[in-house]
Amino acid sequence: MATKPTLHVEVQLKGVNESSTSKQQVANEVAEWLKENYIYLNVGQQISHDEDLSGGVIDSISVVDIDGSSIIEAFHHVNEVYLDVHVYLMHENNLAFIPTSDHQEERDSTTPQMRELILPNRELVGVWEALVFEDSGPKGLLRYTTRMMNFIAQKNLDPLLFPWYRLLLVHGPPGTGKTTLIRGIAQRLAIRLGNRFTTSRLTEINAQIMTSKWFGETGKLVESMFDQIFKLAADEKTFVCVLIDEVETLAGSRERMLSGNECSDGLRAVNQLLTGLDRIRLQTNIVVFCTSNLLGALDTAFLSRVDKKLLIDLPTPRAAYEILRSCLNALLTCGIITADENPEYSEFPSIAEIVIWYDLPDSLGYKLWTIAKRSAGLSGRALRRLPLNSLAMYTYGDVCTIEEALSALSKGVEAEISGNNLSELSSSVVDLRMDV
Ligand SMILES: Nc1ncnc2c1ncn2[C@@H]1O[C@H](COP(=O)(O)OP(=O)(O)OP(=O)(O)O)[C@@H](O)[C@H]1O
Numbered sequence: 167m168a169t170k171p172t173l174h175v176e177v178q179l180k181g182v183n184e185s186s187t188s189k190q191q192v193a194n195e196v197a198e199w200l201k202e203n204y205i206y207l208n209v210g211q212q213i214s215h216d217e218d219l220s221g222g223v224i225d226s227i228s229v230v231d232i233d234g235s236s237i238i239e240a241f242h243h244v245n246e247v248y249l250d251v252h253v254y255l256m257h258e259n260n261l262a263f264i265p266t267s268d269h270q271e272e273r274d275s276t277t278p279q280m281r282e283l284i285l286p287n288r289e290l291v292g293v294w295e296a297l298v299f300e301d302s303g304p305k306g307l308l309r310y311t312t313r314m315m316n317f318i319a320q321k322n323l324d325p326l327l328f329p330w331y332r333l334l335l336v337h338g339p340p341g342t343g344k345t346t347l348i349r350g351i352a353q354r355l356a357i358r359l360g361n362r363f364t365t366s367r368l369t370e371i372n373a374q375i376m377t378s379k380w381f382g383e384t385g386k387l388v389e390s391m392f393d394q395i396f397k398l399a400a401d402e403k404t405f406v407c408v409l410i411d412e413v414e415t416l417a418g419s420r421e422r423m424l425s426g427n428e429c430s431d432g433l434r435a436v437n438q439l440l441t442g443l444d445r446i447r448l449q450t451n452i453v454v455f456c457t458s459n460l461l462g463a464l465d466t467a468f469l470s471r472v473d474k475k476l477l478i479d480l481p482t483p484r485a486a487y488e489i490l491r492s493c494l495n496a497l498l499t500c501g502i503i504t505a506d507e508n509p510e511y512s513e514f515p516s517i518a519e520i521v522i523w524y525d526l527p528d529s530l531g532y533k534l535w536t537i538a539k540r541s542a543g544l545s546g547r548a549l550r551r552l553p554l555n556s557l558a559m560y561t562y563g564d565v566c567t568i569e570e571a572l573s574a575l576s577k578g579v580e581a582e583i584s585g586n587n588l589s590e591l592s593s594s595v596v597d598l599r600m601d602v
């Protein structure tokens with residue numbers, strides 16, 4: 167018998183305190199209630215629920231994702247899917263920099279500052295949803311990590327037979343959403359693993375700051391970084407998701423360092439990193455995500471420990487369309503762009519809708535598609551910035567029409583491509599001389 171696809175449903179509880187009803191109990195009740203009250207469910211659906219369901223502890227129910235092969239329908243029959251209901255409490259913003267040493271004098275020199283967030287956190291709501299990727303790699307990474315965490319813990323697998331370093335690497339050009347993606351994955355992981363852990367934390371380390379601020383001390387800093395991670399993970403009911411951003415500064419190729427006569431600080435950092443990663447292998451409640459722009463510069467021993475690599479490339483034209491469209495629709499909603507008297511539509515259509523309804527070259531959706539195709543080579547970061555930047559640059563009133571907005575966006579894209587030679591470094595600078 168074929169395995170049913172899994173439909174993921176997230177249930178947010180009210181308040182921030184644990185209720186007397188267990189998460190598992192709420193999950194079972196919601197699954198039963200959905201089966202009794204719904205025939206079809208679709209991804210993205212917000213479910214309005216009975217106020218007294220599960221004793222009134224539920225804030226919201228959302229259908230968030232589906233896993234399983236060859237699923238193309240928008241609606242899923244509840245009897246033909248496995249309903250995986252994840253129950254969680256949302257935490258408020260509680261960003262903090264935590265020192266890794268208890269001694270003040272040590273803190274100033276050898277303490278990596280780690281940014282910490284209790285998960286799931288309101289700060290990260292919508293982060294995953296706002297990212298547009300055409301291929302399924304990011305979703306696959308979330309699914310892979312969740313399943314590996316479950317396999318390793320539930321089946322008590324021997325780490326000698328099944329080595330899993332808990333090390334995932336997301337790499338690709340600048341501004342393609344790597345760091346944001348990992349934050350989004352961390353939030354989702356915390357929700358999906360919520361029945362196994364009582365607390366989840368995201369610990370962010372910026373390798374660049376670590377190496378530049380305390381030059382000469384990097385090896386020690388990496389060591390104390392791992393000590394801190396182990397301290398956080400001492401309670402096996404705590405899930406610790408670590409993000410090491412720009413890992414190439416800590417895990418640069420030692421071969422290159424030696425051939426370039428570089429100082430031993432970098433070598434010590436890589437050695438400490440590898441030692442730390444080897445220790446983490448046996449800890450079932452930690453997972454480490456790294457990002458890098460420079461895959462080729464990474465140390466081979468580090469790379470050999472990476473369990474999964476994910477390349478995040480520049481957006482395809484369809485992804486670019488979706489990014490621009492979401493920005494323009496938000497500008498329509500807040501009234502900076504106004505629909506015409508006889509609007510073709512009050513929000514920009516999806517690509518699928520363009521193919522069916524708006525494939526005439528002078529339709530507004532088609533014009534946006536043309537702009538999206540033209541913006542090939544720009545990063546997600548540049549694309550997200552373009553709509554508002556272009557309005558600021560190329561329109562003159564407080565509000566503008568859709569036509570004016572598209573014309574401004576088209577100019578903005580041209581300026582970005584020609585004036586800045588597609589370079590992410592200079593793309594933040596809009597050349598003010600272009601328009602005058
Ligand atoms: N694929 C995408 N879909 C939607 N938005 C995106 C995408 N890629 C990037 N962005 C936007 O760009 C911003 C910057 O992304 P982020 O910092 O995660 O990129 P990065 O790949 O980590 O960059 P860098 O390599 O410079 O560190 C995000 O806040 C997001 O708004």
Ligand SMILES: [Mg+2]
Binds near residue numbers: 344345346411457
């Ligand atoms: Mg980044």
